[in-house]
Amino acid sequence: QRSDAPTLFLESARQRSVPVHVIPEKGRFDPSVLTGLTALVRELAPDIVQSHAVKSHFVVRKAGIHRTLPWIAFHHGYTAPDLRARLYNQLDRWSLRAARQVLTVSGPFREELIRKGVAPQRIAVVHNAIDPAWGASYRDPASAAALRAKLGIAPGAKVILLVGRFSSEKDHLTLLTAVANLHDSRRVPQAHLVLVGDGPERSRIEQAIGALRLQGAVTLTGQVPSAEPYYGIADVAVLSSLTEGSPNALLEAMAAGVAVVATRVGGIPEIVSDGESALLIAPGDREGMARALERIFTERELRANLVREARRIVHSRHTPEVRIRRLLELYRTIADSKPNRLEWKPV
Numbered sequence: 001q002r003s004d005a006p007t008l009f010l011e012s013a014r015q016r017s018v019p020v021h022v023i024p025e026k027g028r029f030d031p032s033v034l035t036g037l038t039a040l041v042r043e044l045a046p047d048i049v050q051s052h053a054v055k056s057h058f059v060v061r062k063a064g065i066h067r068t069l070p071w072i073a074f075h076h077g078y079t080a081p082d083l084r085a086r087l088y089n090q091l092d093r094w095s096l097r098a099a100r101q102v103l104t105v106s107g108p109f110r111e112e113l114i115r116k117g118v119a120p121q122r123i124a125v126v127h128n129a130i131d132p133a134w135g136a137s138y139r140d141p142a143s144a145a146a147l148r149a150k151l152g153i154a155p156g157a158k159v160i161l162l163v164g165r166f167s168s169e170k171d172h173l174t175l176l177t178a179v180a181n182l183h184d185s186r187r188v189p190q191a192h193l194v195l196v197g198d199g200p201e202r203s204r205i206e207q208a209i210g211a212l213r214l215q216g217a218v219t220l221t222g223q224v225p226s227a228e229p230y231y232g233i234a235d236v237a238v239l240s241s242l243t244e245g246s247p248n249a250l251l252e253a254m255a256a257g258v259a260v261v262a263t264r265v266g267g268i269p270e271i272v273s274d275g276e277s278a279l280l281i282a283p284g285d286r287e288g289m290a291r292a293l294e295r296i297f298t299e300r301e302l303r304a305n306l307v308r309e310a311r312r313i314v315h316s317r318h319t320p321e322v323r324i325r326r327l328l329e330l331y332r333t334i335a336d337s338k339p340n341r342l343e344w345k346p347v
Helices: 008-015 032-044 053-062 083-089 092-098 107-115 141-151 172-184 202-211 248-256 286-298 300-317 320-336
Strands: 049-052 071-074 101-104 123-125 158-163 191-196 218-222 236-239 259-263 279-281
Touching: 032 053, 049 053, 053 071, 053 083, 053 092, 071 092, 071 320, 101 107, 101 320, 107 123, 158 172, 158 248, 172 191, 172 202, 172 286, 202 218, 236 248, 236 286, 248 259, 248 300, 259 286, 259 300, 279 286, 286 300
Parallel strands: 049 071, 071 101, 101 123, 158 191, 158 236, 191 218, 236 259, 259 279
Antiparallel strands: none
């Protein structure tokens, strides 16, 4: 934890009486992190060590903890906004090969890890989860009308929602072009796009809004504490991504009772089926995106069926309880096979 880093995770854990031990970090390559982690592991004598993301994986292996403690490395996928991030991602080729178990969130990510040299038998897929009641408090008409008014959205507008970081892999430009198509062709002239999030692509998105003459038809909310209220005003939620794992935005829309149009990438087809619980299109297909959105707005029975089946899937496969049972099963298996702690000699 650096002194200027966000503390939301720490505060949330402490509010729930979950003990938190912070290892301070002065900079990007602070060697004291390794000694701090080594000391903490010796003090706590954990049954399992779990790490998340490239840097944490690297630190665990570099400290030598994997030699005598069961190590679970949780892989959430890679983003590559710049060369430095792409180089960091390559560290996993060395780190993850030493993990006792690697957890990831989709089948395509599993295949990617195998290509990086991780043994297939050490990889397990565990999809993300969501509370089925997520978003329920914002579904009432009064809350939706208040938020629409606050954002300056006309009462009769059809709201298209995209929640996600403003980065190139989310491909906001395909969605913007599809919305412009709906306006220009008069197929859905009242369509209004709400983009929740922020990131390095913001300037490009703003330029595209101007070039496509979508001023007044697009709202950029910026970074918000929670996207939950925005699903309460949405008629359809979109994932236009070029790559995905097990996207939380998809599960949020499904739980909130909002019809989904998404690209057929990553773990999305493992969660929803085209024409049954969502409408799926090829990535980058602007006309396909426009047609799918038009169907959502004009085929009321289709939209109702998609929402109904999506909510059934959330209740049966993606509740926190389902995910927890799967994780506990893996934890017990790995903890039972742990090596002798006394043999551990960190590097």
